[in-house]
């Protein structure tokens with residue numbers, strides 16, 4: 001059964017020259033519940049824009065995105081914010097941790113949304129799962145890059161979201177820590193039953209996945225050759 005269902009999705013941006021450039025034109029894309037898929041694609045071809053559309057961070061020009069029973073593209077901005085907090089995990093290349101908060105507080109914030117009380121016991125269990133119980137009171141700057149990404153993984157997965165999006169999650173890590181973070185993301189997603197859609201340039205990362213999608217075959221929006229690296 002499809003968890004994520006995308007149909008006729010388009011997104012354009014205004015260019016500095018005053019025209020519009022279509023960056024995403026995805027006629028169709030499906031992801032099954034619990035499925036793990038890697039997306040390969042060149043820089044500047046719209047992968048981050050695609051993930052931001054799925055997350056409801058951006059609004060498309062046209063088309064629809066369903067995640068489970070929810071039509072994300074039919075929600076208001078505040079509705080999308082509430083839906084995202086409750087139902088989606090997002091892992092960034094740059095971790096995006098709150099610098100003024102400890103590892104534990106960063107994960108705890110992931111459990112509290114829409115006026116719901118936080119769940120300290122869930123945050124504690126997830127920090128233990130990513131092997132950071134001993135660092136719970138450290139702030140992000142006091143953690144190594146690999147540890148920071150493990151906090152971000154814990155934050156993204158603490159609610160057991162049905163869908164996890166990961167945008168180059170190993171891009172700032174050395175090969176050893178990249179492999180460790182990737183293994184952790186994939187195994188925690190399996191444990192929580194979360195589907196995973198992960199974007200990467202890294203062949204070692206891509207090859208770990210049972211299904212690899214080439215973004216160029218998914219996305220019909222042409223990117224000017226001069227912009228593709």
Ligand SMILES: Nc1ncnc2c1ncn2[C@@H]1O[C@H](COP(=O)(O)OP(=O)(O)OP(=O)(O)O)[C@@H](O)[C@H]1O
Pocket residue numbers: 013014015023041042043044045046047048049050227
């Ligand atoms: N807010 C914006 N306004 C105008 N153009 C934008 C905006 N955001 C992105 N773009 C353009 O859209 C294109 C796709 O950007 P996007 O970040 O989605 O690509 P990407 O495939 O994720 O790239 P990378 O792999 O380098 O992160 C780029 O040409 C970029 O310049």
